[in-house]
Amino acid sequence: MFDLFALPTELVHNVIEAIDDRPTLIALAQTCQKLHPLAEAQLFKEIYIRDGTSVTRLAEALEQRPKRIRAIEKLEATPFWHGWQGIEQMPELVGRMQRLKSLKVESPLINSNRMDGWWSEGSAREYMDLFEVANGVPSAHLGRPTAAMEGAFGCLTSFTLHSHGVNSRYYSFESILPIFLSTTLKFIHVSCVELGSCTTSDFRNRIRSRKGCTSLETLILERCAAKAEGLQLVLSLPRALRCLALLLSRNMDVERQGLEDLGGPIANKFVTNIIEALEQQSGSLEHFRCTQARDSFRERQNTLQKILSLFGSSSATLRFNSPGLSVFGQLRILELDYRSPVTAVVFDPKLSPPNLHTLGISGIDYDFDRTWRHLPSYISAIASATSFSHLRLHASPCPQNFDDVFKTLEEPVFPEKAQRLRLLAVVESLRGRAGVELVSACNWRGSVVPPYVYTEPVPEERVIFDSRKRCSQEEADGYNPPFEMAPYVLTDGLGLKSFWCIGTKRF
Template sequence: MSLLDLPAELVVQIVDHLALEKETLCSLAQTCRLLQNECEKHIYATIDLHSTNDLTYIIEAFERRPARIACVETLNIIYKFHNNIQTTLEDRMRFNVCLHRMEALKHWYVESPFDNFQWDCDGGHEWVEDDMEEFRKALERPCLPKTNLRQDIGLSKLETLVIHSHGAAADFWDLGGFHCLFRHPTLRDLHVSCIVLPPDLPELESCIGSTALTKLVFDECVLNPKALDRILRTPKGLKHLTLGENVYNPRPLPPPVSEHLTLLPTAALEALSHVSHSLESLTHYDPLWRRPGRAMYRSQPLKGDGLRDFHRLKFMEIDPCSFLHQFIYAHVQAPPNLETFRIHHGLKKDYDMYNESLIDLFEELPPLEPYTRLESLKTLEFVQGTALDTREANASHINSSDAVEERHAYAYKLFKHGINMKMYVEAVWKTSLLPPYLHNEQKPELICIYDADDVGFRRHIVDDAPTNLMNGVDLLLSNVGWNITAMEQRRRAVSLAQRNADNNNASEEASQPPETDQLNYMDIVRLRHESGRAIAEVWQRMADMDDENGNGSSDDDDDDDDEDMEEGNVVFGFHVPGEFDPEWDDEGPPAHWFDNDVGLEFHEAMLGDEMVEGFLEGEDDEDDEDEDEAYAAALGEVWGPPGEYHELSSYDAALAIAIENGYEPPPGQHEW
């Protein structure tokens, strides 16, 4: 009995089961017409155009058998830029016309190869006037009146669309005829970047409440309330909205340039009111926080009910200067069922260094009273943008002793109002990366460095600060004598961990710890260790992805730094012999972290001048000084996450070394 003797329904199911076995499907497709039709539905279901070199093959396949075009369900146009890309226009246009027949297309991602400041190269103008124009025509057809709409035309089933493009002579592009984006009848998820909305969009007047859009993301866009009002009238039930204004691309914009939404709060709120019945999450990235001298947290009451009619709105993420923040300050105008409120501080760029009005959330938190008045609020989150190639990503900066204590006391006050506080690092791979984040670029990752629920507010407070050692946990971990073997060090650390666990269990059984807003010194050490480890893991993952994608920096200085890291094994500010290994075994850190030949070489960029002077005091060895200077020169701009994590990331090992060097823990709490 052959495969074709089975009922057609079973044959289809067998082919579906082989959907991911492309080579098998290609072999089956050559056996008969029935199997060819069924196999090619999977073979051509997803097309990834990473290079213009791929166009020749796919065009030939489509021309030999046009039915294959109707099989495409996912299309990713992500051509990589090359010097001769302008010569590929003809092939690109031959492929682009196929969009009109992609009737099964549901997911479409398109990205200009001329983005990232290359739009003025040869071919950038043609992308806008030819490629993008063909895309617009294909999107326009499903938007025709239903009497003229055929179900088998291209893009008539489109559900998700991402467009990253640019203008003919600028980094931003005018909406123009792309108002069809907001008229498409089946599109549910739309993400568009670097677009300039016109003063008005009368073309959308006939589409009120007619589209299926549930998620809309504006990314680094120039928005204005009137055009936004037109757009937000079109969806039947928009649930998720991101108003990402132009924050990180301060280059000249094409006219007309509209005012920011926060400067026209009444009109902006009127536009938002059209989705008040359905909106569940709202995000606003406001460029005004970068303006020197502008107060980021201030109360400026606005008239009206604010967001009181947004009954389904449960999540908000905004910059502190956003007009939406005013409705939180005036709690009677806040959403009645808001559960999670996230305050977002963007990434500081080079041109922000001298702007003293910019607040670092790791150093200063806003007044908490406005948030405690929100009866429905369950979680208050703070997000600080940080690049992993800057010193701000150091755990010593993020979790300095004073900052952690103040943060915990702040969270305790929120806890008494039934609100849990969280703090995140929004880790960006490099300061040179700007949104929108394109294909193969490292997208930011949120790293939780404080969660009040996890830390807790019940503990016995003891005087466990190492007063007999130099100030600061960094020097506790560094200014030690490496006079014990690695195995003995690890044995002691494990033994101490077990004793701590036994003592803690005994203490819990004896009495419930009291509620307090204070932390013990070793709690701070633990928090710093955990955040350092989390940041280091993200750093390593992003570094691996960067290597895989071949995204080396074009900047000569960055190249030099990468070379230094490879040759000298500079890992997060330390010169470590041997390969970086973030993995632990069940008994604690890898043994080589405690080898006697592993030297900690602190640079003043990591600890500050005063600490380094104290640490280096009394060193007269000229060879060591020369080595320190050579190391500092090799370090260059490689800051990155905290180095102390990699050498002594074990909380117990840190305490063990402290005891070995004279620290006396409180009686009955930590003993050998």
């Protein structure tokens, strides 16, 4: 221990910062009183709140040593569904964390129709007030004193807000507008938000004043109901957006349109509206992901073959209404649901992105007749119109361990040999042009859908098959090896480090 103190101060700091598990930090702080401040600063760097009682304990800990609050950089308030009592203290504490860089909060009773009367938007409004202060909005607009909130969110660069999604109780665009107007946030992830039209002149003026001025680089809109104007306004604010993920719960301007609309005027308008909104970021967008909720009954009436024919007939119509993604020179990664109308842009060379590296196709079902039988022709049609060097096929979350999908012969739902041959046919058609990966979520439990709340585990994706490794082995060994499983590879769907962060300090 004395040898540690002989080191230069900056090296001692580096040693402490390299310790990332809480028990070791506690033991280190208890071993030597001189190391207590350094170890404690690391302990309070990340805070994870599970219920209202934890908020009280955190408040008491900060009251005992006020310096602790300056050490907090990351905070998650994600209680259990029955642990909300006392959570209303959280915004007041957050307002005092002037060095906070990352914040994740959840609204109570998310994805639950039970006890709907308990819902309260009070605490969420207080978070918005903190953003208003950070955005420089006069206190008169807030209707409450702002002295206690001065300096709040001045360092905040990442914010995640998971809303409830109960019936029609979405947050409105206007109610969470302060988030999108922030000049410090580089990462925003919100769920269950109604991105509607502008309703007041003040609302329009506030957006106009920040147009092209925010620092936002990554935006995730998860299970949001978006109208064309709402999406247009949101995407007008960032100076240079790099990553965008849209998981839409409803089509823009259209309620629950079925797949029979693919290739029709409604679907074409839907694609045109999205492209028009995206064009504001055409010079900077590098990664775009777009999926949407589907009617499960209607989707079962459409095979991949039918969808392929509908996309082929719609591309000519789309040319007259939109340039598609052909003006997105920086776009390198594109992920689309194979049944989404937006996917039509990759079936036409005049609509597809010019410099694409990775193409992801999500929502691949396990049903052979509806999906796998036609998958090679589907991919070939895309490859003839869009250039890419890496194809990622995202299979739907599997109800069993995916190791068995291609191996078992007892389960007739997964005809191992037929699916394997279709996948290898895709690989062969792209040989020399692009590598192919098959990706799926493994160990899927229950029927949970995003947003993942109440500490629900995020489905862990893994690469099941990688043609590049298979081809390398063929070249090295001079023979065709059997279908092999690739090692585990974690992904978050955006090509970035996972934003599902778990803090080290638990109260």
